[in-house]
Amino acid sequence: MVNNNILIIGITGNGKSALANLLVNTDEFGENNRDISEEDILLRIGEGICSAKEGISQVLFVFGGRFGPEQIAAFNTFKKFISESGITKYTTLIRTNFPSFRDQKSCEEDRQSLLSEDNKDLKETINSCNGIIYVDNPPIPEIDEEDADSDDEEEISRIKEKKQEARKIVLNHLAKNCCQTPYKLKK
Template identity: 75%
Template sequence: MEINNILVIGITGNGKSALANLLTNTDEFRDGKKVKYRIIDNIGFGDTNKISEEEILLKIGEGIYSAKEGINQVLFVFAGRFGPEQVVAFDTFKKFISESGITKFTTLVRTNFPNFKDEKACEKDRQDLLKEENKDLRETINSCNGIIYVDNPPIPEIDEEEMDSDDEREKSEIMEKKQASREKVLNHLAENCRQEPYKLKK
């Protein structure tokens, strides 16, 4: 069975691990097309446990080398605006790999975007990002394999005995958003994992 390895990176607190958990509750999941996807989650840049940048990059490197078949896609997760902090984290990752070809395998994933189902709203946000005066930001976006917009809100903890119809409706709406977001990412992966996987030359 074909294995596609998906590397998930981003800044701590931007929804990186939440996205990995959305896609699967284990390290792998199937999309029903006789393809197995393996999610490789990592420590986030700017980790709150005061882990050094060198240690973070080492963990990312270990994740890449653990994928013997190569990396099919890198998902760089960010929440809110793609600002200078994200550009620095992205450039740090790119320089660490030291092979610019990795950007062709990288998709930006914007989380917490309520209008993620509205293609016009997604395109408007993308154009707004490209209009930013920050040249590095524009270059980063243009070098990647597009932007996916999703909304992956947490499910509120509600005591089953105290749950009423409003709580049930809210939970149902959140689950629907999560499922639609998951399908959006899976469809993107199905389209973009067809090329030969990315393998480090050194």
């Protein structure tokens, strides 16, 4: 059996925990809103990479909304921290909160709009990665059983269906891209 180790990174509040829960079909991963220093974050990333003895099969860099200066800075900090060329070919950008994720045309239009922006760092980041995946992973609302009606049940059913479609998209991407030799730190 092959172990595929996935590293999920990104800025707080962009959907890392929700993506982890989606991938493993659970709700075990919770948000951690503690303020920790950039140094501590990088240390934890390094520990995660080093603890994966088989290597990292894929890095998922999660961002919500537009890929702006804050995401570029975080991505470049990660890349610089690793300081070995090649980590980006193991990295996929995951855009969360994209309601039109099922529409390939909308996804491609968004990708092209990101690439058409007059931002050299943004273009370099996108082109250096293993692509962009679009998902929408809304939370399932908690509804009091006594107050629940058929509209609530339909809404929950639609959200669950949407989550399963998003899960399938990410898992299919991982199945295609985790076959390569895993990434291992040289140092």
